[in-house]
Amino acid sequence: MEVQGPVRRPGPTGELPVNSMITPELNEALSGLLQKYAVEPARPWQLGDGGEPSRVRLDAPMQLLPGSNCEEEDLPDHVVPLFPWRYERRFQELRNLVQSETITPVRMCRFACLVNSATRPLDALLYREFDLAEWLGGSPIASVYASIDGELAANAIVRLEGGVLCSVEVATTLPPGSATHDRHEIIAGRGVASDRVVDTQVPQSSVYVWNDQGAACFTDTDAELAGLDAESAALVRAAYDAVQRPESHSELRDRHVRLRQLVALARQSDRQQQRLDVPGRLS
Amino acid sequence: MKPLKIAMLSLTHGHTRKYYQTLKDSPKLDWVAVCAENDAVEERFRRAVADVPCYRDEAEMFDRHPEIEAVVLASANNQHARQMEMCVERGVHILSMKIPSFDLAEYDRMTEAVESAGLVCQIELELHYNPVVDRVKRLVAAGEVGPLRSVQATNITLSPVWAFPWQGVPEDSYGRRVSLAAGDGRFRGGALCDHPHIFDLIRWLTGSDFDTIYAEAAPNIRTDMEVEDLLLVSGKMTDGCTFLLDPSWSRLEERLEEPGPGWEVFPKRMEVNLTLSGERGSLMADCFGPNVYHNGAPRDRYTVQYTYFDEWIGLIDEFCDCIRHGRTPQINLRWHRRTIEAMNACYESIARGQPVRM
Numbered sequence: 001m002e003v004q005g006p007v008r009r010p011g012p013t014g015e016l017p018v019n020s021m022i023t024p025e026l027n028e029a030l031s032g033l034l035q036k037y038a039v040e041p042a043r044p045w046q047l048g049d050g051g052e053p054s055r056v057r058l059d060a061p062m063q064l065l066p067g068s069n070c071e072e073e074d075l076p077d078h079v080v081p082l083f084p085w086r087y088e089r090r091f092q093e094l095r096n097l098v099q100s101e102t103i104t105p106v107r108m109c110r111f112a113c114l115v116n117s118a119t120r121p122l123d124a125l126l127y128r129e130f131d132l133a134e135w136l137g138g139s140p141i142a143s144v145y146a147s148i149d150g151e152l153a154a155n156a157i158v159r160l161e162g163g164v165l166c167s168v169e170v171a172t173t174l175p176p177g178s179a180t181h182d183r184h185e186i187i188a189g190r191g192v193a194s195d196r197v198v199d200t201q202v203p204q205s206s207v208y209v210w211n212d213q214g215a216a217c218f219t220d221t222d223a224e225l226a227g228l229d230a231e232s233a234a235l236v237r238a239a240y241d242a243v244q245r246p247e248s249h250s251e252l253r254d255r256h257v258r259l260r261q262l263v264a265l266a267r268q269s270d271r272q273q274q275r276l277d278v279p280g281r282l283s
Numbered sequence: 284m285k286p287l288k289i290a291m292l293s294l295t296h297g298h299t300r301k302y303y304q305t306l307k308d309s310p311k312l313d314w315v316a317v318c319a320e321n322d323a324v325e326e327r328f329r330r331a332v333a334d335v336p337c338y339r340d341e342a343e344m345f346d347r348h349p350e351i352e353a354v355v356l357a358s359a360n361n362q363h364a365r366q367m368e369m370c371v372e373r374g375v376h377i378l379s380m381k382i383p384s385f386d387l388a389e390y391d392r393m394t395e396a397v398e399s400a401g402l403v404c405q406i407e408l409e410l411h412y413n414p415v416v417d418r419v420k421r422l423v424a425a426g427e428v429g430p431l432r433s434v435q436a437t438n439i440t441l442s443p444v445w446a447f448p449w450q451g452v453p454e455d456s457y458g459r460r461v462s463l464a465a466g467d468g469r470f471r472g473g474a475l476c477d478h479p480h481i482f483d484l485i486r487w488l489t490g491s492d493f494d495t496i497y498a499e500a501a502p503n504i505r506t507d508m509e510v511e512d513l514l515l516v517s518g519k520m521t522d523g524c525t526f527l528l529d530p531s532w533s534r535l536e537e538r539l540e541e542p543g544p545g546w547e548v549f550p551k552r553m554e555v556n557l558t559l560s561g562e563r564g565s566l567m568a569d570c571f572g573p574n575v576y577h578n579g580a581p582r583d584r585y586t587v588q589y590t591y592f593d594e595w596i597g598l599i600d601e602f603c604d605c606i607r608h609g610r611t612p613q614i615n616l617r618w619h620r621r622t623i624e625a626m627n628a629c630y631e632s633i634a635r636g637q638p639v640r641m
Contacts (some may be wrong), residue, residue: 037310075638089590095574097588103579191579198585204573206415209427211564218422219573221590222416223597227418 003023023049029225029236034243036224042246047239049232055243064239067252073260076162080242080249081256084129086135087237088230089221090195094186095136103191109137109166117172122151123263125170131255133158133166136186141166145275147265156266157275179203180231285314287603292341293320293329293358294438296380297443297450297477299331300405300542302355303331305595311603314617315351316625320358327541341366345373351585353403353606356380359449360476361458364389367404371396376606377404378598381479383616385458385627386473394616403605405598405612406619410480410555412597415570419557422566423488429563431489434526436454440553441536442505442512443477450477451510463500464634467510471630473510478530480555482622483614485528486560491520492621497638498629504535516629518638537582545581552587 004127027047034041045062048069067081075081085091111129126146134140139162146156153171160166174181181202185194197204205217220226222233242248262278269276289312291302306314318338319325328337338344343477344349356366360382368449377397383406384390397404410416423431444451450473453460455525457472475498486492501513516528534549546552571591578585605612628639 045592076597090573090575093588093590097575097577097579101580102588105425144424188579191577191583193575193577195573195575197573204569206570206572207418207422207566207568209564209566211428218418220418223414223417223593224413226414227421249424 017125023047024200025228026232026236026239027234029228029232030239030243033236033240035222037244039240039244041087041243045239047235047244049235056122062243064242066235066238067122067256067259068120068127070256071123073257073264075253080237082235082242083131083135083252083255084231084235084238085132087234087241089231091132091136091184094184094193094195097191097193098136098138098186098188103186103188103193106137106162106164106188108187109133109164110185110187111166111183112169113180114171115176115180116174116176117151118176119180120172122148122154122170122172123267125172126154126168126263126266127155128156129168129170129261130266131259132184133160133168136184137164138162139164141262141278142263143275143277144269148267148270154266154270156269161257169273284311284603284607286311287606288313288315288348288352289354290315290344290348291317291355291357291371293318293356293362294324295320295359295447295449295610296357297447297542298380298409299357300331301592301595302357302478303328305599306355307332309596309599311599315348316344324559345369345375351375353378353602358497359455360384361449361455364393367393371400371402374400374402376402376602378537378602379404379406381407381457382623383619385476386621387620387624387627389458390616390620390623394620397616403440403610403612404616405602405604405605406614406616407598408480408483408614408619409594409598410484410570411613412594412601413555413570413572413591415568415591416484417570419543419559419566419570420487423559423561427564428559428561428566430522431524431559431561433558433560434485434488434524434527435528437483437529437554437556438481439529439531439533440477441534441549442474442508442532443542444508444510445536445538446540446542451508453510456510461630462634463630464636467500468509469500469503469511470509471511473508473516474512474532475626475629476510477505477532479622481528481530481624481627483619484557485524485526486621489520489522489524491524493625493641494521495519495638495640496628496632498632499636500633501531504533511633514629514633545584547582547586550576550585550587553589629636 026049030047043061047064063079066084070081113125137160139160141158142161143159148154156168158166183196204221207218219230221230225233226227265276306312314335316336318341319328329527355378363383449455453470453472456476461471463469496518498516500511503512505512519525534552539546557568559566574590575588632639
């Protein structure tokens, strides 16, 4: 039975510790997209995914990596942190619903993400959900209260500057091989929007197959990147955008710094058992 | 690859707005001009697109823009033959909407003319460029469910007739006024004419041809419409694979003159779902899901907000590639004829009350 997503294999070694694998499929997909649209990269590049911990080459002139998998706050100049979830169609449409005021005014968000521990560390989940809270909610996080159990689970309540309240539930407790289960619900004075259909608890897929080898499911969202799952396709789209717009790199790095600081603040909140305001020093 | 200089005719088809975006965005295209069919259509076009010349006379558009290499026939079905003839005379390649003609003699004249002129004529069956359909094709080709023995497919939508009235006029949609069945006050030209995709897909997936087709129409849910809106189709392929197809307009709509938010009454306005059963297993697919969901403006109803609609990228890629490299589109007139024959057989079966052997 075919398994969705890129085939993983060990990447080259180097000195920069990040949670990433270099997958030829993703790099080929990005290369194809750049060629199709005649984008001339300013520098040679390499794309890493959000896979198991590894090390990436220092000598690659431009390393494109999911920011959530870069543990350091200060990244070398050649590392470009990406926010691939922003390129997932479901999040783009949720944002459209907010920005077009199809649902308005936003009052509360309820975000959740459960993964298996081999996929991403807990802080990477907080990083992603905090970014989505600000990106979908439309204003920066102003305060954080977090209750965290080591590397297993975290529950946080954050308030955005605009007053929107947001819950973030994350855990790395699913068994190995489990697919990610997440949910994003935005509640407004007029209307509720969600990436999960009413009366369901788990994500739906586009295709389900049952045969003598077992069961499998697939969700394909990007015709130009056929064969890649939604998360991988979003990563390639994010990388394409970063290669196409080198002027965005400093903004991406600033954003990464802010999110790392927010995650650190959540850890601090847990240690102090206090709600903490986001200090002005944050980017 | 040099961008293809392209124009659009009529602008009355339901997919017209999608082409506005595609023709603007695609680096493979240079959008030269359009010809609008009437005042209302022109006004809508000018609101949507500011910088593309809009004509009201097709010949004038072609005369003023001899650089046009290809056109999108975004028109009612009964306009296709005349417009194709004009394109052939001028050596212009054609991207046709999904029903070139239900009149097979006319259809064959189109084929002959296009092929004699050495032109590309691609039929717009955009589902071929849908990422879920791509996955299903690859799973079936890889034998994951074995040889197919049964296929069920829905292609169910709301009815577009209030925004695109020709789709409810038998002469414009079917090509002539033909009674649905003896004693039935309705005429051919409704939901079936809007939904050829699943008739085409089953041919691709099975690699087989239609053998027997049986169809029945239900009483309309829109009782003021003179064409059919609900029907079911069953039958067998020549390899024995059995099928059940639902090409209905079974999702009610607000009767908007211009499609937009709040169009749907049922939360999901368009569905193409497949269930394939083979000798090794089964497969279920939702070609337009999952999505995101809301109950916000303008009508506060629970609504599917689609996250898929980039099929036109692949469709245009193929069209340009065929023109620039002299290739034949996968959905060309000759291939598509059998799909049209099958749809005609559905109407014949409804009229007879019995299956039709193809």
